């Protein structure tokens with residue numbers, strides 16, 4: 001007899017389906033603490049404020065991978081390895097030269113990372129030692145994919161990494177064709193630090209779920225990139241800039257935001273699953289956005305942003321997240337809007353790989369359940385009778 005399972009289920013047994021897994025603790029981790037009440041972010045023991053003020057991105061990578069700060073020799077060694085590994089196999093440059101210049105940069109980055117597995121002798125080796133070496137290689141190589149694609153689509157010569165300076169330095173060089181000044185390098189470096197790790201966010205969860213099947217690191221990072229790309233996650237920084245770009249000096253910003261809220265639209269760069277107060281990363285980015293926008297004569301961007309922040313607070317009591325002010329920071333640096341999520345990925349690779357290794361050490365297949373509410377025992381209907 002045909003039955004709808006819904007009629008058979010005692011729904012009282014399922015008073016609450018955790019749509020979005022909010023508040024579910026599925027792992028233990030020593031990588032980061034996101035305190036949504038206090039608005040505090042800790043990477044392996046160190047407050048993000050201290051790291052943003054004092055560390056380099058490479059130092060933060062070491063911290064996330066080893067859960068301690070490196071000494072001078074260790075950092076020098078890591079910097080050297082990360083610099084030496086920056087170039088891509090010829091085949092990947094060839095893919096980038098021949099791909100559709102209108103592709104989304106995140107899609108090209110996702111394909112490029114997946115292709116890197118084909119040219120990595122250790123791709124299928126999921127031992128911790130090989131995974132660590134691959135983590136370094138992926139962290140080193142991602143900036144070259146992003147910059148090469150951008151220059152190809154602009155009709156410019158693709159630049160190979162100089163293999164000198166920091167990841168931030170070489171990335172800005174490959175992107176712009178000139179060595180960045182100390183301030184631009186420092187700004188990019190701080191952005192990478194602020195985006196490096198953030199607990200069990202959607203892309204890190206994706207990476208851990210892929211790792212848990214004992215699949216390899218390139219697969220996990222490729223999946224994580226797909227997850228980060230969405231506008232509810234890393235894609236939000238690009239969406240923020242696209243929103244700011246439609247404004248002009250005559251726009252009534254308050255009415256613009258209220259109109260969107262009345263239409264039940266989300267305002268990109270606001271809200272967070274965990275932070276119920278100001279995102280600590282947004283404080284640093286807000287200060288950087290204010291200074292940089294002024295420097296390049298685009299104060300209006302910061303002014304509009306602040307007005308949006310105020311309406312969102314008044315109307316919804318929702319604060320900006322990491323993506324809101326990073327958009328103005330990157331725009332003021334002259335970086336094309338659709339590259340912002342790739343820069344997020346260039347940083348988050350450190351967190352993804354650190355979590356992958358942590359998952360490997362204490363692995364169990366990740367497999368939640370869904371409550372089936374469909375029918376069962378339907379009689380088979382031959383195709384010609386449907």
Ligand SMILES: CC(C)(COP(=O)(O)OP(=O)(O)OC[C@H]1O[C@@H](n2cnc3c(N)ncnc32)[C@H](O)[C@@H]1OP(=O)(O)O)[C@@H](O)C(=O)NCCC(=O)NCCS
Pocket residue numbers: 020231232233234236265266267268269270271272273274316318321322323
């Ligand atoms: C981040 C985000 C996906 C978290 O989602 P979530 O925890 O599932 O929260 P919800 O989407 O259920 O939102 C809860 C409430 O806040 C509102 N809200 C959350 N973020 C909002 C936003 N950016 N703009 C307007 N309203 C928002 C929702 O409309 C909802 O209101 P309601 O209860 O009156 O319906 C969500 O805040 C969002 O979509 N933000 C915009 C995208 C973004 O910036 N993402 C980057 C995150 S770092």
